[in-house]
Amino acid sequence: MPDFVVEMKAIEKSFNRNKVLHRVDFSLERGSIHALLGENGTGKSTLMNILGGILSYDKGEVFVEGKKVTANSPSISKRLGIAFIHQELTLVNDLTVYENLFLGRECKKGLALDKKSMIKGSAEVLKQMDIDLDPCTCVGDLDASYKQIVEIARALLENAKVIIMDEPTSSLTDVEIEHIFRIMRSLKEKGVSFIFISHKLNEAVEICDHYTVMRNGHVVADGAMDGTVTENLLAKYMVGKELSNDDLYHTRPIGETLLELKELSREHEFTGINMKVRKGEIVGVTGLLGDGRSEIFATVFGCNKHYKGDVKICGKTEKMTSTAKALSLGIAYVPRNRKENGIIKDLSVGCNISISILDRLRKLFFIDRKEESSNNSRYINDLNIKVSDIDNLITCLSGGNQQKVVLAKALSSNPKIIILDNPTQGVDIGAKLEIYRIIMRLAECGVSFVILSSEAQEILMLCDRIYVMFHGKIKAELKREEASEEKIMVLATGGSLEKAADSN
Amino acid sequence: MNEKLKRLDINKFSGKNSALIAVILLIILSIILKGSTFLSYSNVINILLNNSIIGIISLGMTLIIITGEIDLSVGAQLALTGLISISVANNTGNVFLGVILCCLLSVILGICTGGLVSKFGIPSFIVTLGTMSIFRSIAEYMYNGGGLTVKGDALSPYIAISNTNLFGVLPLPILYWIVLSIIIYLFTSKTATGRHIYAVGSNEKASLLSSIKVSRVKIVAFGVSGLMVALAAIIESARLGSMDSATSGSSYEMDAIAAVVIGGTSMSGGHGSIMGTFFGTLIIGIINNMMNLLGVPPFLQGAVKGAIIIGAVLFQKRLDRKSV
Numbered sequence: 001m002p003d004f005v006v007e008m009k010a011i012e013k014s015f016n017r018n019k020v021l022h023r024v025d026f027s028l029e030r031g032s033i034h035a036l037l038g039e040n041g042t043g044k045s046t047l048m049n050i051l052g053g054i055l056s057y058d059k060g061e062v063f064v065e066g067k068k069v070t071a072n073s074p075s076i077s078k079r080l081g082i083a084f085i086h087q088e089l090t091l092v093n094d095l096t097v098y099e100n101l102f103l104g105r106e107c108k109k110g111l112a113l114d115k116k117s118m119i120k121g122s123a124e125v126l127k128q129m130d131i132d133l134d135p136c137t138c139v140g141d142l143d144a145s146y147k148q149i150v151e152i153a154r155a156l157l158e159n160a161k162v163i164i165m166d167e168p169t170s171s172l173t174d175v176e177i178e179h180i181f182r183i184m185r186s187l188k189e190k191g192v193s194f195i196f197i198s199h200k201l202n203e204a205v206e207i208c209d210h211y212t213v214m215r216n217g218h219v220v221a222d223g224a225m226d227g228t229v230t231e232n233l234l235a236k237y238m239v240g241k242e243l244s245n246d247d248l249y250h251t252r253p254i255g256e257t258l259l260e261l262k263e264l265s266r267e268h269e270f271t272g273i274n275m276k277v278r279k280g281e282i283v284g285v286t287g288l289l290g291d292g293r294s295e296i297f298a299t300v301f302g303c304n305k306h307y308k309g310d311v312k313i314c315g316k317t318e319k320m321t322s323t324a325k326a327l328s329l330g331i332a333y334v335p336r337n338r339k340e341n342g343i344i345k346d347l348s349v350g351c352n353i354s355i356s357i358l359d360r361l362r363k364l365f366f367i368d369r370k371e372e373s374s375n376n377s378r379y380i381n382d383l384n385i386k387v388s389d390i391d392n393l394i395t396c397l398s399g400g401n402q403q404k405v406v407l408a409k410a411l412s413s414n415p416k417i418i419i420l421d422n423p424t425q426g427v428d429i430g431a432k433l434e435i436y437r438i439i440m441r442l443a444e445c446g447v448s449f450v451i452l453s454s455e456a457q458e459i460l461m462l463c464d465r466i467y468v469m470f471h472g473k474i475k476a477e478l479k480r481e482e483a484s485e486e487k488i489m490v491l492a493t494g495g496s497l498e499k500a501a502d503s504n
Numbered sequence: 505m506n507e508k509l510k511r512l513d514i515n516k517f518s519g520k521n522s523a524l525i526a527v528i529l530l531i532i533l534s535i536i537l538k539g540s541t542f543l544s545y546s547n548v549i550n551i552l553l554n555n556s557i558i559g560i561i562s563l564g565m566t567l568i569i570i571t572g573e574i575d576l577s578v579g580a581q582l583a584l585t586g587l588i589s590i591s592v593a594n595n596t597g598n599v600f601l602g603v604i605l606c607c608l609l610s611v612i613l614g615i616c617t618g619g620l621v622s623k624f625g626i627p628s629f630i631v632t633l634g635t636m637s638i639f640r641s642i643a644e645y646m647y648n649g650g651g652l653t654v655k656g657d658a659l660s661p662y663i664a665i666s667n668t669n670l671f672g673v674l675p676l677p678i679l680y681w682i683v684l685s686i687i688i689y690l691f692t693s694k695t696a697t698g699r700h701i702y703a704v705g706s707n708e709k710a711s712l713l714s715s716i717k718v719s720r721v722k723i724v725a726f727g728v729s730g731l732m733v734a735l736a737a738i739i740e741s742a743r744l745g746s747m748d749s750a751t752s753g754s755s756y757e758m759d760a761i762a763a764v765v766i767g768g769t770s771m772s773g774g775h776g777s778i779m780g781t782f783f784g785t786l787i788i789g790i791i792n793n794m795m796n797l798l799g800v801p802p803f804l805q806g807a808v809k810g811a812i813i814i815g816a817v818l819f820q821k822r823l824d825r826k827s828v
Contacts, residue, residue: 327715346706346774356714358696366694
């Protein structure tokens with residue numbers, strides 16, 4: 001008889017008249033890591049919000065450690081030992097680690113804060129996790145994986161028995177992800193259970209003991225993650241049909257050099273960058289987070305006026321002084337972090353698509369509405385953007401569709417070169433494949449792409465040529481045929497291929 | 505289902521037009537309280553005329569607030585530019601020259617403010633707190649703290665700018681206010697720059713990465729606002745026949761900001777509308793008018809007005825939430 005720490009039975013939930021959970025069963029074994037998978041909007045967040053006490057449920061029962069939970073509120077769930085780590089971390093960057101850990105529950109000595117016992121408490125919990133981290137470090141100085149670790153530490157400090165992690169790895173690099181996984185595994189041995197929500201199926205297969213797949217508010221599959229469960233199987237459950245990406249990559253004619261970077265440097269960011277992008281070519285730039293690749297292409301797009309070296313476009317050296325100039329030279333840019341840099345949240349879907357090219361849609365003083373809407377509907381159809389009304393706010397769309405809108409905005413200027421920074425961040429697997437197919441289709445029409453990503457798989461699937469970066473420098477250039485995940489990993493962490501070969 | 509759809513539409517409509525609804529409610533309330541006096545021709549004209557100056561300044565202020573900035577200097581700028589307009593007209597006898605120079609100067613001042621904000625990244629609150637003090641001080645220094653009256657050849661044409669009735673019934677300042685409102689409305693909703701103003705206020709970084717010239721957009725907003733201030737200054741000085749360096753335009757910035765906010769424009773930028781601002785100005789005007797009609801003691805009127813401003817915004821927030 002397995003020892004279940006959480007059991008949810010026949011949970012039903014509706015928003016207005018819209019039923020989002022249909023008799024969902026979910027049980028979590030003590031000391032296990034359980035993957036909760038599904039595309040966006042399939043009800044997994046709703047289910048977890050019910051467990052976390054944030055939402056109520058209409059029908060069904062919830063048991064925690066065998067006892068039925070009657071009331072539900074965030075504070076009750078917390079008391080029962082359920083901690084929820086959201087995708088957007090809730091740490092205060094200007095405070096230290098221990099201050100963050102004890103935020104809202106500070107130890108006091110009379111009226112004053114009891115710093116000593118808080119630091120001691122923090123050190124203990126970090127030691128329990130085998131983490132070497134000074135509790136007095138400022139959280140703002142930590143890198144992304146350590147921030148995640150501080151979140152976990154905070155959960156442990158609250159005596160959490162169950163930790164729900166919503167897309168914990170979406171902003172982490174492979175090395176950092178390994179780090180988090182190591183900690184999750186060691187905590188699992190100590191009896192802590194995890195619910196792991198992720199779009200990255202390879203990670204789920206790697207770390208989880210059980211899986212539950214949801215689709216349209218139903219549980220469509222669940223079971224133990226034994227050797228027979230593969231990414232493809234999980235993807236099939238999620239989407240409800242066979243997905244294949246074998247036919248994704250096509251070889252195609254590659255033309256003359258469109259973009260060339262010569263000894264491009266910017267202080268503290270990158271040095272001596274030499275790169276070439278040819279017509280119709282898909283070039284990948286990969287490495288760890290903070291390796292300078294985003295900064296290089298922000299500079300190419302005209303975000304930073306001061307740089308050394310040359311940017312050549314179609315053989316002509318251009319001074320990249322503004323984003324407007326970059327656009328007029330035929331460069332488009334899809335930035336990372338869609339929410340901060342991509343979407344304009346107060347504008348409608350249509351306005352978001354056309355915002356870059358309004359000057360071209362002008363008739364006398366005014367925007368030509370007919371021209372604008374025909375332009376917009378072209379991209380809505382081309383990119384298969386699912387939107388009920390083009391005049392709705394962009395925030396009404398799912399993550400994948402928002403990303404397609406940002407892509408449509410970039411395409412609307414008919415660019416020759418498109419720079420994509422983390423193009424599939426927070427996008428579910430179906431939409432991801434769609435975006436890949438769009439990229440491939442455009443490349444066949446002669447558009448060049450630069451794809452910046454730390455997901456090696458993505459890069460390997462799409463790119464003709466790959467640059468691997470390390471600490472602001474290009475470490476190596478690989479052709480599609482010679483690239484592999486292992487090689488990229490070795491190069492991105494500062495190793496060299498000869499040494500790796502020797503040690504084998 | 506049909507009924508549900510209808511209800512949703514009503515919610516959506518009331519969210520977008522909360523200022524209009526507030527105006528209608530206020531008018532109904534005023535009619536109940538003071539029916540015939542409130543609705544009389546002279547009272548209606550009085551309300552519109554007394555608020556046309558603030559109404560015009562609020563149009564420019566709306567643009568600035570939508571871009572996520574603020575301008576505290578409009579009152580002082582009104583005094584300074586109005587004085588210059590009168591002085592040029594008096595000295596040359598040419599009213600047209602006075603008007604043109606006044607507009608030109610004010611637009612340049614607006615562009616400079618916008619430049620300091622966007623190119624040098626100084627918060628607009630600070631920049632305009634400074635320029636407010638500078639403009640007021642220069643005006644007071646030039647006229648020794650006193651005022652200037654329109655006189656000589658310029659007198660009758662200058663005064664005529666504001667003291668003429670169209671068809672004998674509609675005072676020109678009201679017409680100016682309505683026409684300028686329509687022009688600025690078309691500018692915000694139909695032009696590329698207008699749309700860019702919303703985009704920049706909503707997400708400056710994403711706008712920059714969408715190849716919008718963010719600095720230029722902000723400078724345009726401040727420049728247009730400068731023009732509105734100049735026009736308001738001319739209309740005000742023509743109406744009164746004079747301008748005072750110490751008292752003219754004082755606290756106009758607060759009235760204008762209040763009108764914009766009551767009109768549903770968000771102080772954090774990104775959304776708002778000229779229509780809303782028009783009705784926001786009317787709301788303040790009707791409240792002021794009703795307090796006079798009801799005999800609220802003058803020294804208490806500020807308190808009542810303040811409470812109503814907060815209440816109006818609270819009311820709108822509720823409507824907004826429903827419409828989402």
